[in-house]
Amino acid sequence: MHPMLRRLDDLAAHLATRGDVLALLGVGSAGSEHDRLDEHSDLDFFVVVEDAAKPRYVDSIDWLQAPCPVAYSFATDQNGRKALFTDGIFVEYAIFTVDELPKIPFHGARVVWQRDDAPTDLANRGAPPSGPQYDTVEFHLNEALTNLYVGLHRELRGERLTATRFIQSYAIDRVIALLHLTSAHPHPRRDPFEPSRRVEQAYPPAVLPLAEMAPGYEHNRQAATTTLTWLEKHFTVDPVIANAIRELLSDPQ
Incomplete structure (x- = not known):
């Protein structure tokens, strides 16, 4: 297994122990086309949480460090961060609630793990990419x-x-x-x-x-x-x- 996919699996195992997380979605090269992953890839993912839990997961990286310590990180916007693990894996992630997902443009997501009571179509709820008005x-x-x-x-x-x-x-x-x-x-x-x-x-x-x-x-x-x-x-x-x-x-x- 590619080290980045293993990192996602380890992270999913930890998030599954938390009662306020609904799912972990791999996106980008960690999504449905994860065979594209190579030594130059970064690791992109979404964590889907209950509404009240979002601020905790955006502001804190304690959950992120469960599989491996984080050497460097910074907030990219109100939804997520970029981070570098001590073993060299670079990640970019965002935290969303179920209701926010349809407003976020994404494509080719993959469910790494989801809670039993989570909606079954989370990976397919992304908004279409916003292209030019005239694609001609x-x-x-x-x-x-x-x-x-x-x-x-x-x-x-x-x-x-x-x-x-x-x-x-x-x-x-x-x-x-x-x-x-x-x-x-x-x-x-x-x-x-x-x-x-x-x-x-x-x-x-x-x-x-x-x-x-x-x-x-x-x-x-x-x-x-x-x-x-x-x-x-x-x-x-x-x-x-x-x-x-x-x-x-x-x-x-």
């Missing part, structure tokens, strides 16, 4: 193009960091979305909350030239040129926005 080729294509346009203006203004984000991050997110919609071989394990996950395994460099699309902070023009060329090769690009992008690329400033 037209939207993602034009969003990518305008990301390049805005990013190049910011580059010319000297705002290189935000330019890098628009050109080498936001635009690439839209490219990945386009591939998901149009590829003959869609990503088999696409993360609905973070589409960039495992994208290298889904699309080889000949399909998605990430090294040229994201060459780094000092190479925004090169990145924008590559992405514009890729978009024009695969889709029908409006010449107005394409020419506007090229004008910015040719600006000597």
Whole structure:
């Protein structure tokens, strides 16, 4: 058994002795696709508790330390924490009540343990991921193009960091979305909350030239040129926005 799955089992055994816990759910790579776990994974989970118990489990880590001492932790929000066990296992977890689960976007959860009287569908109560309003080729294509346009203006203004984000991050997110919609071989394990996950395994460099699309902070023009060329090769690009992008690329400033 993978050490992280064993840690979850040990944690479940402890939580089962507490009368105010209803379930322990593995999420992320500890969820239904736990065969993805490797030495670089972190451990994500939800603890489902009775309403009155939530503040205790959010504020205290005594229960978390039952299987192994915690060396480092901090609160990430009003629901949970990140923590590092002394043996090197890194965890991110949240505490929810049964009524809160339907409001939380999650997918592919796995019941590690649940109390006999807990609802049987806890792992399936998550809200769907919130994607763009228009999940269409037209939207993602034009969003990518305008990301390049805005990013190049910011580059010319000297705002290189935000330019890098628009050109080498936001635009690439839209490219990945386009591939998901149009590829003959869609990503088999696409993360609905973070589409960039495992994208290298889904699309080889000949399909998605990430090294040229994201060459780094000092190479925004090169990145924008590559992405514009890729978009024009695969889709029908409006010449107005394409020419506007090229004008910015040719600006000597």
